[in-house]
Amino acid sequence: xxxxxxxxxxxxxxxxxxxxxxxxxxxxxxxxxxxxxxxxxxxxxxxxxxxxxxxxxxxxxxxxxxxxxxxxxxxxxxxxxxxxxxxxxxxxxxxxxxxxxxxxxxxxxxxxxxxxxxxxxxxxxxxxxxxxxxxxxxxxxxxxxxxxxxxxxxxxxxxxxxxxxxxxxxxxxxxxxxxxxxxxxxxxxxxxxxxxxxxxxxxxxxxxxxxxxxxxxxxx
Ligand SMILES: [Zn+2]
Numbered sequence: 001x002x003x004x005x006x007x008x009x010x011x012x013x014x015x016x017x018x019x020x021x022x023x024x025x026x027x028x029x030x031x032x033x034x035x036x037x038x039x040x041x042x043x044x045x046x047x048x049x050x051x052x053x054x055x056x057x058x059x060x061x062x063x064x065x066x067x068x069x070x071x072x073x074x075x076x077x078x079x080x081x082x083x084x085x086x087x088x089x090x091x092x093x094x095x096x097x098x099x100x101x102x103x104x105x106x107x108x109x110x111x112x113x114x115x116x117x118x119x120x121x122x123x124x125x126x127x128x129x130x131x132x133x134x135x136x137x138x139x140x141x142x143x144x145x146x147x148x149x150x151x152x153x154x155x156x157x158x159x160x161x162x163x164x165x166x167x168x169x170x171x172x173x174x175x176x177x178x179x180x181x182x183x184x185x186x187x188x189x190x191x192x193x194x195x196x197x198x199x200x201x202x203x204x205x206x207x208x209x210x211x212x213x214x215x216x217x218x219x220x
Pocket of ligand 1: 152
């Protein structure tokens with residue numbers, strides 16, 4: 001069976017940046033499963049996998065516009081440090097917040113005096129991504145998977161336990177695709193905090209990521 005729309009695909013992958021640094025890898029987590037054609041993963045990777053068969057390997061180069069988008073200064077905003085209350089803000093700290101673009105993961109980019117600069121760009125925005133992938137499995141999706149928009153096997157929302165198992169996984173293929181509302185399972189914004197499929201996720205937020213309170217981890 002070839003990878004096509006409405007198949008559940010398991011891939012092993014290593015993700016590197018332009019310099020060859022490893023950003024993420026399926027590694028010990030085992031293959032990452034996703035539902036092909038359902039925007040579970042970034043478009044460039046999905047396109048690269050289309051048509052492959054079990055055992056196939058491939059290098060897939062994903063430019064920013066087919067990955068996590070270009071870096072945008074418009075996603076920077078300044079807020080008074082008082083907004084953090086008792087929590088001392090630190091550069092690099094990440095958290096979820098409701099913004100005019102919906103629920104986003106914001107990173108503290110800078111602290112300037114009494115102002116905190118928040119960055120709503122994905123950590124991999126503006127980056128060209130180099131994936132080394134191997135197709136580990138391809139099967140027809142179940143009807144419930146199609147209606148939910150993500151795979152159900154292997155327990156996890158994305159299957160294979162790839163999601164919610166650590167921050168690194170969020171940067172990779174599994175917890176990818178841009179907006180949380182479209183990501184199906186562990187879209188990048190939710191997954192970035194590794195909380196998409198975890199119990200720490202507030203219900204409302206989980207819903208937006210497609211992972212809720214159901215047995216499969218989805219609230220649909
Ligand atoms: Zn589901």
